[in-house]
């Protein structure tokens with residue numbers, strides 16, 4: 001059941017195209033993450049949906065109701081959309097109870113009181129009802145902002161980087177609690193983030209953006225395991241990249257020393273064309289290291305740097321007789337000191353090839 005629909009939406013600020021012809025939708029109760037680097041248009045997208053900014057063209061609808069089109073513009077306060085800002089935007093002169101009650105003035109006093117009471121209980125803040133925002137911790141303030149946005153029972157909840165002001169340890173817990181509450185209530189939620197791990201952890205659907213355009217839409221698993229472009233792949237981790245040419249059904253590195261059997265590459269997003277150049281890409285976690293050459297697809301390398309990361313090691317190796325440096329990350333039982341001769345094997349079922357011409361398609 002589709003609820004929020006964004007169709008061919010564009011927004012220009014003067015000549016600058018902040019959002020360019022984007023189409024996506026969210027199912028009822030889904031958590032959608034708008035993911036992308038700074039300036040790609042995530043906040044603008046939220047502001048257009050909220051009605052705080054007017055689109056240049058396109059359509060925004062919820063269920064059967066058109067919220068914005070060239071013919072129709074429902075005012076922000078009539079859209080039944082909740083907003084949680086990055087800085088929470090709590091009213092400093094109102095206590096927590098009054099902050100949460102703020103958006104309920106269309107109801108009678110008893111209903112206002114009951115709903116505020118219930119929603120504060122839901123976010124475990126009942127005992128703080130009489131306190132003022134500045135006396136609460138960052139995590140508690142975040143929950144007040146969430147309670148205030150949820151109290152009017154919005155059709156859609158929009159959250160702009162809601163966890164970025166929290167320190168790392170607190171962030172994981174607050175994020176888990178918040179997502180738990182949202183899933184329980186079943187509110188359709190759009191969360192803006194630039195943090196790939198956060199999006200992978202919380203989203204049902206990720207919308208990856210770049211320079212106002214959508215690069216890829218999919219589940220976290222789809223984006224991580226079948227990226228449609230080098231941009232998508234690199235957003236989630238460093239990628240080892242080896243320039244190749246496709247000849248005689250073989251993907252050969254341009255330095256001639258490596259070749260890859262594309263039949264083993266189950267994640268191909270392009271069908272390679274004879275004579276064309278590609279980038280063979282693999283994440284550092286999908287390269288294995290060993291002391292011996294177990295099969296013909298192991299390549300001789302020399303360790304050139306070695307970093308201890310606590311939970312794992314990050315090792316750079318140079319493929320012998322080439323200039324290719326490959327990063328390998330994981331837990332290794334073989335010796336990995338600088339100068340050590342080893343062999344690497346690429347996990348072809350987790351490798352990708354992308355066109356050399358463009359990083360985004």
Ligand code: ATP
Nearest residue numbers: 013016018036037038039040041042043044045194
């Ligand atoms: P961040 O993660 O840094 O918040 P973002 O992805 O949310 O970035 P937006 O704030 O949506 O990006 O901005 C997208 C582009 O539109 C940027 O180039 C920005 O400078 C521009 N922009 C946003 N709002 C305005 C405005 N009111 N007037 C002019 N340009 C704007």
